[in-house]
Amino acid sequence: MKRHTMLATMLTAMCATATATAQTMPGDPVDPAPVEEDADASENAGEGDTDKTAPPNDGDLPKAQSDDDVQPEVASPIVPGSGLVEQAGVGGVVGYGRVGVLELGGSAGFASGGGMSSFDVAPSIGWFAADNLELSAILDISHVRTDNESGTIATILAEPSYHLPFNRTTFGFIGIGVGGAYVKGPGLAFAMAPRLGANFLVGRSGILTPSISWQYNTHETMDTNMGTLLQVSSAVRANVGYTVMW
Secondary structure, three states, X not given: XXXXXXXXXXXXXXXXXXXXXHHOOOOOOOOOOOOXXXXXXXXXXXXXXXXXXXXXXXXXXXXXXXXXXOOOOOOOOXXXXXXXXXXXXXXXOOOXXXXXXXEEEEEEEEEEEOOEEEEEEEEEEEEEEEOOEEEEEEEEEEEEEOOOOEEEEEEEEEEEEEEEEOOOOXXXXXXXXXXXXXXXXXXEEEEEEEEEEEEEEEOOOEEEEEEEEXXXXXXXXXXXXXXXXXXXXXXXXXXXXXXEEO
């Protein structure tokens, strides 16, 4: 009788242990702990809506200051599809010397040499065929004067030039113009004009260009009714030009 009582007690204990184990088997869903609501989140929920009706300022305005347009970067290997770039200069993405930039303007200067002096004006047009490499067409009209007479020389030059950027607003350049010169009497002759100078960007799209050139042509004499007007094969000329990026 005592043995049967002990067996019954052991069976009861085993059943209770199995029941507790089955209730905590892995994979059974566990109720999550309650999460307290964030008081700050509920307070900030409507801040976006209040900005629309907020006062014009909070009483602390930023200091007023100038906001100048920055100079665009210079030199890039990208070739524009049309071959020409519009709206180059300050405020745009294309700076002076970039491929495709068109330059229009002219220059004026004074020359002396070989017993003569001259004043000239030279309208020009240039196009950057590659970064910092410009091809220009120049029409130079010079009024030449000696002690006794005066005359006019018309020169047409094609000039390739290389423009080296020192920064975004200052360039140095060197070029050589080759073409023809015409003088009444002697007629048409060969002309050449090496040139050295600088480019300074002015305003949004202007370029100020002081330069020195060596003018050479094959006209050795200019005959008039009064005799020889001048005899010159070369002269040094100082010019100041102003052009704009188109």
